[in-house]
Amino acid sequence: MARICVAGGTGQVGREVVRQxxxxxxxxxxxxxxxxPSGDSARISGAEYFPADVTTGVGxxxxxxxxxxxxxxxxxxxxxxxxxxxxxxxxxxxxxxxxGVPRAVVLSIVNCDRxxxxxxxxxxxxxxxxxRSGLETVALRAMQFHSLLATIFAAGSNLRVIxxxxxxxxxPIAPADVAAALxxxxxxxxxxxxxxxxxxxxxxxxxxxxFARQWKAATGSRARSLPLPLPGAMGKFLRAGLNxxxxxxxxxxxxxxxxxxxxxxx
Numbered sequence: 001m002a003r004i005c006v007a008g009g010t011g012q013v014g015r016e017v018v019r020q021x022x023x024x025x026x027x028x029x030x031x032x033x034x035x036x037p038s039g040d041s042a043r044i045s046g047a048e049y050f051p052a053d054v055t056t057g058v059g060x061x062x063x064x065x066x067x068x069x070x071x072x073x074x075x076x077x078x079x080x081x082x083x084x085x086x087x088x089x090x091x092x093x094x095x096x097x098x099x100g101v102p103r104a105v106v107l108s109i110v111n112c113d114r115x116x117x118x119x120x121x122x123x124x125x126x127x128x129x130x131x132r133s134g135l136e137t138v139a140l141r142a143m144q145f146h147s148l149l150a151t152i153f154a155a156g157s158n159l160r161v162i163x164x165x166x167x168x169x170x171x172p173i174a175p176a177d178v179a180a181a182l183x184x185x186x187x188x189x190x191x192x193x194x195x196x197x198x199x200x201x202x203x204x205x206x207x208x209x210x211f212a213r214q215w216k217a218a219t220g221s222r223a224r225s226l227p228l229p230l231p232g233a234m235g236k237f238l239r240a241g242l243n244x245x246x247x248x249x250x251x252x253x254x255x256x257x258x259x260x261x262x263x264x265x266x
Contacts, residue, residue, distance in 0.1 A: 003027040005067040014073030016179035022046040031063040054088035060095035072106040086125035117233040131195040146258040157223040168238040173202035177252035201248040218259040
């Protein structure tokens with residue numbers, strides 16, 4: 001069994017990585033800025049939690065002691081965290097190398113290097129940091145999550161209008177399925193390759209309007225779907241179909257299946 005250090009192990013995917021790794025019998029160290037207290041639902045029994053900050057380096061060494069691999073599920077969505085996202089990755093990798101950790105796996109986004117959208121560009125910059133590191137690294141590029149579509153639909157439904165990006169198709173994937181792929185990569189034996197990129201996609205490709213219809217059926221929403229143009233870098237990315245990789249359809253939860261499983265939280 002491996003000792004896996006999960007950076008960002010309290011986030012949507014990171015927490016699922018921790019849960020699956022513990023269930024698989026692995027030792028798990030969770031690196032996060034503010035570890036959840038004992039008894040908190042965000043804390044996975046069987047994992048060790050370490051307060052650490054990749055923006056300063058504080059606490060990283062303690063969290064990395066004895067680790068065989070680092071799984072980086074950290075996010076930087078806006079402001080300072082977005083600007084410092086790649087630097088944080090470099091700091092984490094440097095600490096891992098100093099601690100003798102041989103491998104690292106980072107969660108990324110499909111075709112992030114083909115978009116000028118800030119969040120995606122930050123993912124591409126972090127991938128480059130991993131590619132240039134002295135460790136054996138893997139960038140796992142995932143499609144957009146089911147939860148992203150559900151969040152967009154729910155926000156619109158509150159205003160009685162569900163936005164549907166005109167001409168956009170999606171190939172969404174369940175966060176738990178992405179976590180499973182991350183754990184799989186984490187426990188793979190060293191292959192002797194400096195850096196590899198792997199893509200994982202959802203099992204189906206459909207128009208955004210069809211996913212909106214499924215969400216409405218699952219939630220009972222009476223909001224009307226409204227096709228809208230999406231300007232800017234993100235709109236260009238979607239219209240070009242760069243969020244799709246048809247040859248990478250992986251078995252897993254469909255959008256409707258994920259909705260049924262998460263009905264209580266929609």
